[in-house]
Amino acid sequence: MIKFAHIGLRYGIGPEVLTDINFTLEPGSFHFLTGPSGSGKTSLMSLLYLGLRPTRGEISMFGNDVKSLDRDQMALLRQKIGVVFQDFRLLNNLTAFENVALPLRLSNKSEKQIKSDVSELLEWVELGDYMHRLPMTLSGGQQQRIAIARAVISKPRMLLADEPTGNLDDTIGYKLMGLFEQLNRMGTTMVIATHNQQMMNSFYHKKLILNAGQLIVEEPRNIIKDIAEGEVHV
Amino acid sequence: MYKFFKLFTPKSYILPLHKRSGSVQLFILLALMTALVVIIASVHLSLFKTVDRWQSLIQYQASIEIPALDEQGNTRSAAQVQQNIRRIKDFLKNTQASHDIEVMDTTQVAALLNPWLGDDGKILDNIDLPTIINFKLKASSADDVKYISERITKIAPRARLQTHENWLDKFLAILHGIHILGVLIIIITMVSTIFVISSSVRARMNIYNEDLSLLHIMGARDRFILKQFITYLFSICVPACLLGYICASLILAAVSQLLLGAEIDFLPSFGLNAHQFITLMTVPFSIFALTMLIGSHTVLREMKKMP
Numbered sequence: 001m002i003k004f005a006h007i008g009l010r011y012g013i014g015p016e017v018l019t020d021i022n023f024t025l026e027p028g029s030f031h032f033l034t035g036p037s038g039s040g041k042t043s044l045m046s047l048l049y050l051g052l053r054p055t056r057g058e059i060s061m062f063g064n065d066v067k068s069l070d071r072d073q074m075a076l077l078r079q080k081i082g083v084v085f086q087d088f089r090l091l092n093n094l095t096a097f098e099n100v101a102l103p104l105r106l107s108n109k110s111e112k113q114i115k116s117d118v119s120e121l122l123e124w125v126e127l128g129d130y131m132h133r134l135p136m137t138l139s140g141g142q143q144q145r146i147a148i149a150r151a152v153i154s155k156p157r158m159l160l161a162d163e164p165t166g167n168l169d170d171t172i173g174y175k176l177m178g179l180f181e182q183l184n185r186m187g188t189t190m191v192i193a194t195h196n197q198q199m200m201n202s203f204y205h206k207k208l209i210l211n212a213g214q215l216i217v218e219e220p221r222n223i224i225k226d227i228a229e230g231e232v233h234v
Numbered sequence: 235m236y237k238f239f240k241l242f243t244p245k246s247y248i249l250p251l252h253k254r255s256g257s258v259q260l261f262i263l264l265a266l267m268t269a270l271v272v273i274i275a276s277v278h279l280s281l282f283k284t285v286d287r288w289q290s291l292i293q294y295q296a297s298i299e300i301p302a303l304d305e306q307g308n309t310r311s312a313a314q315v316q317q318n319i320r321r322i323k324d325f326l327k328n329t330q331a332s333h334d335i336e337v338m339d340t341t342q343v344a345a346l347l348n349p350w351l352g353d354d355g356k357i358l359d360n361i362d363l364p365t366i367i368n369f370k371l372k373a374s375s376a377d378d379v380k381y382i383s384e385r386i387t388k389i390a391p392r393a394r395l396q397t398h399e400n401w402l403d404k405f406l407a408i409l410h411g412i413h414i415l416g417v418l419i420i421i422i423t424m425v426s427t428i429f430v431i432s433s434s435v436r437a438r439m440n441i442y443n444e445d446l447s448l449l450h451i452m453g454a455r456d457r458f459i460l461k462q463f464i465t466y467l468f469s470i471c472v473p474a475c476l477l478g479y480i481c482a483s484l485i486l487a488a489v490s491q492l493l494l495g496a497e498i499d500f501l502p503s504f505g506l507n508a509h510q511f512i513t514l515m516t517v518p519f520s521i522f523a524l525t526m527l528i529g530s531h532t533v534l535r536e537m538k539k540m541p
């Protein structure tokens with residue numbers, strides 16, 4: 001479980017970009033994170049993957065008070081979180097394969113397991129033929145799929161994705177959402193930041209809505225009602 | 235070069251730290267520092283050896299010189315000279331302070347003057363040679379020296395006692411100066427090494443800041459990041475220190491060959507034995523250890539800046 005209590009964040013001496021954020025993510029839950037550009041989605045994501053420390057408030061993660069952890073414990077906690085960044089952040093000197101293999105190397109998996117897991121996942125995201133290419137030689141959508149593969153390879157307890165389907169056409173976009181759903185059913189807590197209203201409306205998940213640094217949680221639409229009104233075809 | 239490098243690096247080495255410029259400069263700098271310190275250290279070793287040799291040769295050695303002319307400027311007669319010698323020998327034999335008394339004969343004294351006058355016997359025939367009596371002091375106490383000195387002037391006016399200690403002291407003072415200078419240069423070199431390593435590691439961390447913070451966010455421990463830099467520094471430092479050591483050894487060997495050829499006895503001998511070459515091996519090892527230590531310290535300190 002992840003709990004944010006009275007979280008505030010400011011960059012340097014600037015204004016607070018997040019003010020008094022309170023929410024709880026149950027294990028295995030699925031949330032969309034949405035809000036207008038500049039509302040603080042990426043900032044909230046950074047707090048979730050422990051890339052920033054909040055200027056005030058308490059974060060508790062998988063039963064640990066984050067403030068009380070030492071550096072090694074923080075690192076172990078971060079290994080349990082997969083992140084797809086808005087700008088991918090691939091290591092440009094490493095091949096697609098090596099980029100995806102990184103999380104497994106950080107948790108000291110065997111070469112054999114790395115080889116089979118990474119190849120399988122890259123096949124799955126239809127990049128089997130691009131395994132040994134450097135990110136620079138791939139299209140934006142292909143890079144994004146590598147970023148996603150890297151985030152999910154180690155079956156993290158929580159997956160954070162910042163606009164993961166932004167550069168993808170609808171077919172691959174929905175296929176990836178399918179992957180996220182599948183991971184979610186296996187127990188991974190999901191937070192997907194997106195502007196894509198249509199995408200959010202196609203799934204019945206809670207929404208975290210940010211506006212001017214404030215957060216509200218919106219319950220999913222009622223699927224029974226939708227079916228009755230003929231909006232969902234079973 | 236890159237392929238070759240890749241052969242020796244573990245799979246966990248993922249940052250191309252060696253690819254950016256600056257590595258060659260770091261390599262050359264480390265090699266130069268190693269060579270410099272090795273050369274200075276070897277000069278030191280030979281100086282110590284020379285001082286040792288001289289000290290054992292002349293420390294307790296003393297000599298009494300009776301000039302050929304007496305205090306009135308008249309040449310001493312042969313009988314007078316013989317009497318002086320006998321009385322001084324008797325006196326020395328009776329003092330507890332001296333032993334191994336030996337009177338140099340004319341040819342030996344002439345040989346001493348050889349370097350200045352040449353082998354030409356004719357010049358020597360026209361010069362009245364001083365009498366020289368060599369002996370060894372049991373200990374070099376100033377009281378003994380003073381006492382002997384007073385007594386011999388009474389026996390033979392203008393007779394001089396020379397203990398060699400004076401000029402040896404002066405010489406040792408010079409050597410000490412050189413010694414301190416050398417130690418200073420070594421310290422300065424080591425301090426420069428510290429700055430060079432820490433600033434070059436920091437520069438490299440800046441270049442790769444994005445990658446480092448990404449790895450940090452993905453859950454890489456500081457130790458993992460440290461390993462990247464250790465691998466990198468190791469790959470630069472080991473060949474650099476070795477090269478520096480080998481070059482310095484070659485230079486020293488060449489210089490020592492040159493000096494041996496010139497047969498200059500009184501110069502410090504640069505010929506180092508195997509034992510000393512092994513002692514000098516500590517230099518590249520120290521620079522290597524220093525590099526690794528400072529490198530690790532810098533990496534860990536910089537990583538602490540990430541949350």
Ligand SMILES: Nc1ncnc2c1ncn2[C@@H]1O[C@H](COP(=O)(O)OP(=O)(O)OP(=O)(O)O)[C@@H](O)[C@H]1O
Nearest residue numbers: 011014017035036037038039040041042043044086
């Ligand atoms: N590193 C930073 N330093 C200073 N201010 C920042 C920094 N990063 C973000 N901000 C500010 O924080 C606010 C929230 O930015 P953030 O990137 O979290 O928004 P976002 O919701 O992700 O926007 P978008 O939808 O465009 O990605 C913005 O006003 C931005 O200017």
Ligand SMILES: [Mg+2]
Nearest residue numbers: 041042086162
């Ligand atoms: Mg953003």
